[in-house]
Amino acid sequence: MSRETGRQPKYQRIAAELRAAVDAGRYGPGDRLPGENDLMAEHGVARMTARQALGLLQTEGIAEARKGAGVFVRDFRPIRRRGIERLARAQWGEGRSVWSADIGNRELAVDSVEVAQEPAPAAVAGVMGLDENADLCVRRRRFVLDGKPVLLSTSYLPADLVADTPITQPDTGPGGVYARLADLGHAPARFREEVRSRMPGPDEGERLALPSGVPVVQIARTAFDAEGRVVEVNEMVLDSAAYVLEYDFEA
Amino acid sequence: MSRETGRQPKYQRIAAELRAAVDAGRYGPGDRLPGENDLMAEHGVARMTARQALGLLQTEGIAEARKGAGVFVRDFRPIRRRGIERLARAQWGEGRSVWSADIGNRELAVDSVEVAQEPAPAAVAGVMGLDENADLCVRRRRFVLDGKPVLLSTSYLPADLVADTPITQPDTGPGGVYARLADLGHAPARFREEVRSRMPGPDEGERLALPSGVPVVQIARTAFDAEGRVVEVNEMVLDSAAYVLEYDFEA
DNA sequence: AAGTGGTCTAGACCACTGC
C-alpha cells in the first residue's frame, strides 16, 4: 500500500537496504550477498537496476564481485605501517590504536624486482634538483601479503651516486638500500612523506589485483642525507584496503 | 576492415581513448569531454555503453559529471596538510615536494560547529580506556575551502575533564581546544595519527559534496598529555582530491 | 550443467542546465 519510499532512486534504496543489513551484521565478511537475479525477483526491477545497486556497494568498498560466483562482503584487516619507527613502540606501547590491525603470522614478501637506468620523471627531477632526462637508477618492486599484491614501490636514486654498488643489483644485501647509502657516506638522516589517495589507473588496478571501486594510497617518500641532499625518492602505491598508516610524533 | 582491437570491452577502449587524450593535454582541467550522445555517434554504441566509459573516468577521478551540463575534466590542486609542524619548515624549507600544492590566497574556514554530550563509540572508548557508554564531549565541525566542503572533523574528549570549560562551547577561544587543554594542565605532548583511505558512505559523500567515485582519507588523531593520558581523539574525513598529507621526520 | 556476474543493445521518461 503505502508509498513512504521518499524520492530516492530504486537502486539507492536497494543498496541502502543491503548496506544496513551488512552494518547490522546479518552479512559478515566473506558472506555472499543476494545476487542480481535475487534482487530482480525480490524488488521487481530490471537487471541493470539490480546491477547498479550492487555496483554502489562495490564502489563503497563494502562488497566485492567475483565473476561466476556472486557478490561478497569484503573484510578490512589492514597492515599497520609505522612511518616513524623511532618513536612508535618505545614511548607508548601498543594497544592504543583506533583501528585494530593484525600483521601477526602473515608475511610480507617481495614478489618481483626490476632494476633499470632511466631518465628522470619531471616530478622526481624537480625534487632532486636535476635536469629532466638526467639518468636515475630505478628500482621497482612489488610486495605480496599471503599471495595478494598489496604494494608497488618505485625507488629513484641518482645514477652517479649509486653506480657500481649493490644498489644497482636486484639483491642489495643486508640492510637494503639505506644501508648501502650509509656505506657511501650518504645515510638518510631525514624523511619526508607525502600521502594522498585516489582511484587506481587501469595498470595499477591490475598489478594490485584490486576489486573495482577500491582506492589506492600513494606515498612519495623523499630521503635526505645529513647535508640535505636528496638521495632517494620512493613512490609507493598501496592497496587502501590492506593498509593503515601510522605516524607518531611529539607536539 | 581490420580488427586489431584486441580482446577488450568497448567501454574500456573508449575510456582509454579519452584518458589518453586527457593525459596528452588535449583536454585540460575544467574542459568539457565528449558527452554520451557524442560517444554514441562516434563509436556507434548504445547509451549505456557510452555511460560506462564515462563512468570509468569518473571512478578514476579523472572526470566529473555535472547534471544537465556535461562531463568535465577534474583538477587536482590539493591543500598541503603538515602533520608535524615542528619540523616542517625549519629544517628543510619549501620547494622540495613531489606534488605542488597551493594554499595561497584560498581560505580554510569552519562552516558549522556542533557540540554535544554523547556516549562513547566503541573504538574511541577503547583508545581512551573507558567503558563503552561513558559520556564524552563531542565536537563536530565542517571546514570549507572557497565554499567547497573539504573536511569533516569529529573530536572526542573525556566529559569529566572538560566539563564547565570553553571546550563545551562552540567557540573555544584563542588557541582552540589544545590551548584550553593546556589551561587544564593536560596540554597534548604527543600525537598519533592513523591514516587510511576508503570510499565515502552516502552521508559523507553528501556532506562533502563529493562527485561520485572520489575516495576519502580518514585520519584518526589521538592526543596524549605528558602523563600518557589520552585527552582527545579526533576523527577526520577528508576529500581526497583536496588534500596532500605531509609528514616530516628524522631517521 | 546450472547459475553467476560482465557486457551490450534499443528504446524510454525525467530533472536539470544553459541559452
Added chain:
DNA sequence: CAGTGGTCTAGACCACTTA
C-alpha cells in the same frame, strides 16, 4: 527550449565458477 546526464526497462549473449 534544446541538450545533458540520471534513471529504468526487457531483452540478449558470453565467460566464468561451482558442483
